[in-house]
Amino acid sequence: MRQREGSASAWTARWPHAPSDPARFPDPMRRPGRPGTRTFVVSSMATSDRAALLDRKDLRRLLYGMIESQSSPSPDLDAVLVPAPADLELDALAREASESEVDPDAAPDPARIPSAPPSFFGLLPEEVESALTGAGWQRYRARQVLEWVYGKRTRDPGSMSNLGKAQREQLTGIVDLALPRIHRQIQSPKGDSVKYALELKDKVRVESVAMLSRRGVTLCVSTQAGCGMACVFCATGTLGLARNLKADEIVAQVVHMLETTGWEDPGYNIVFMGMGEPLANYAQTLKAIRVLNADEGLRVGARRITLSTCGMVPQMHRLAKEGLQLGLAISLHATTDELRNRLVPINRRFPLRELVRAADFYAETTGRRVTLEYILLAGVNDRKGDAERLADIANSLPCKINLIPYNPVPQLPWQRPTDEGIQRFADWLFPRCPAVTLRWSQGGEIAAACGQLGAKA
Numbered sequence: 255m256r257q258r259e260g261s262a263s264a265w266t267a268r269w270p271h272a273p274s275d276p277a278r279f280p281d282p283m284r285r286p287g288r289p290g291t292r293t294f295v296v297s298s299m300a301t302s303d304r305a306a307l308l309d310r311k312d313l314r315r316l317l318y319g320m321i322e323s324q325s326s327p328s329p330d331l332d333a334v335l336v337p338a339p340a341d342l343e344l345d346a347l348a349r350e351a352s353e354s355e356v357d358p359d360a361a362p363d364p365a366r367i368p369s370a371p372p373s374f375f376g377l378l379p380e381e382v383e384s385a386l387t388g389a390g391w392q393r394y395r396a397r398q399v400l401e402w403v404y405g406k407r408t409r410d411p412g413s414m415s416n417l418g419k420a421q422r423e424q425l426t427g428i429v430d431l432a433l434p435r436i437h438r439q440i441q442s443p444k445g446d447s448v449k450y451a452l453e454l455k456d457k458v459r460v461e462s463v464a465m466l467s468r469r470g471v472t473l474c475v476s477t478q479a480g481c482g483m484a485c486v487f488c489a490t491g492t493l494g495l496a497r498n499l500k501a502d503e504i505v506a507q508v509v510h511m512l513e514t515t516g517w518e519d520p521g522y523n524i525v526f527m528g529m530g531e532p533l534a535n536y537a538q539t540l541k542a543i544r545v546l547n548a549d550e551g552l553r554v555g556a557r558r559i560t561l562s563t564c565g566m567v568p569q570m571h572r573l574a575k576e577g578l579q580l581g582l583a584i585s586l587h588a589t590t591d592e593l594r595n596r597l598v599p600i601n602r603r604f605p606l607r608e609l610v611r612a613a614d615f616y617a618e619t620t621g622r623r624v625t626l627e628y629i630l631l632a633g634v635n636d637r638k639g640d641a642e643r644l645a646d647i648a649n650s651l652p653c654k655i656n657l658i659p660y661n662p663v664p665q666l667p668w669q670r671p672t673d674e675g676i677q678r679f680a681d682w683l684f685p686r687c688p689a690v691t692l693r694w695s696q697g698g699e700i701a702a703a704c705g706q707l708g709a710k711a
């Protein structure tokens with residue numbers, strides 16, 4: 255991680271249109287490489303004009319090739335630094351890491367570092383058990399600790415009265431029970447939304463939002479710091495991707511909100527609609543979901559969890575086959591490829607036809623209707639023809655439509671239609687498709703509504 259400036263400019267030199275201020279675009283790929291291996295930086299996306307997506311198929315081929323031969327990190331990362339065999343042919347997607355990025359001091363052989371204890375919140379119950387038994391504890395102790403943390407919401411080992419004194423002292427040396435620090439917490443005037451900016455260990459910040467409505471509590475979590483998808487209307491999309499979150503950093507957001515809001519709703523919902531594209535951080539997002547879902551964890555039923563995607567088609571297929579009954583929401587926002595290419599750049603890679611097919615596959619495989627999210631942008635996608643095409647799409651698969659009046663983002667030119675305009679659009683849809691809901695986002699006053707995360711409140 256040394257020579258930040260140096261490698262940021264190497265990056266800039268490679269992608270001539272990269273943002274001129276490197277601090278605004280922390281290079282997600284800079285990870286220390288291991289001495290003795292060649293390390294390559296690979297990106298799936300030119301971050302430059304925030305539109306030019308590189309060919310993911312090529313990227314994947316490249317990554318899988320590296321990974322197969324090296325058993326390196328997860329292929330789900332959008333951008334990884336991969337130790338690769340010396341004879342690997344690189345194409346334009348990758349460049350060899352500069353020396354400053356391969357820092358032998360920063361990356362000793364993992365087997366030799368006295369490692370910090372893993373975060374409790376990234377562990378499945380069976381992994382908590384192996385961590386504890388590995389430290390010489392008896393197996394049943396895992397259940398006790400899980401019950402304290404997730405059942406009774408107690409993270410202080412001192413209060414875990416059924417553990418022995420020595421165990422209370424040892425516990426945090428085996429698993430880390432700390433939650434990220436709250437950098438900032440803002441409550442809406444009505445008190446029904448709270449936005450948190452949490453600071454992670456490497457000082458990266460992520461936002462989460464807790465919302466209370468007649469339907470109960472909804473916790474909105476982030477899966478990435480920033481986002482690389484570059485949807486042109488979204489505040490987070492303007493930030494670029496800082497990095498993927500780890501499973502524990504995702505679960506910790508939920509635990510945090512349960513602790514700090516004090517809102518009691520045993521049937522609360524979790525939506526992966528905060529910062530980032532969950533399916534671009536597939537493995538860690540799924541791990542977090544399994545931790546949240548576990549019987550000895552928070553027991554959040556998969557049906558109470560909804561994941562929203564901008565349309566990562568291969569991952570949608572994969573998700574359908576996970577055997578989970580997760581809700582899937584798809585950020586459709588446009589009904590022609592021409593418009594969607596402009597609004598949601600990943601459409602250039604996975605056009606509408608493929609997206610709709612993947613959505614249909616998801617619904618068929620899981621037996622759950624998908625949600626088509628459609629933000630209303632004044633003068634852009636709110637005409638009668640748009641409503642008619644949207645109805646046609648909606649009638650071609652098991653789905654419901656969620657209309658979201660656009661939440662304005664400072665510095666971005668897009669506008670929300672008038673209330674009459676919104677109602678008119680809904681009225682065009684209603685007779686054509688039965689399941690339409692209008693989502694008046696909560697949290698607009700504190701820049702915590704959909705698509706406003708990362709914007710200043």
Ligand code: SAH
Nearest residue numbers: 488527530531562563564585660661704705
């Ligand atoms: N990356 C995921 C999650 C993003 S946030 C996705 O794209 O689905 C959840 C929803 O908020 C998405 O549908 C997103 O397109 C929408 N959104 C983004 N910016 C918005 C804004 N300013 N107003 C309203 N909705 C917005």
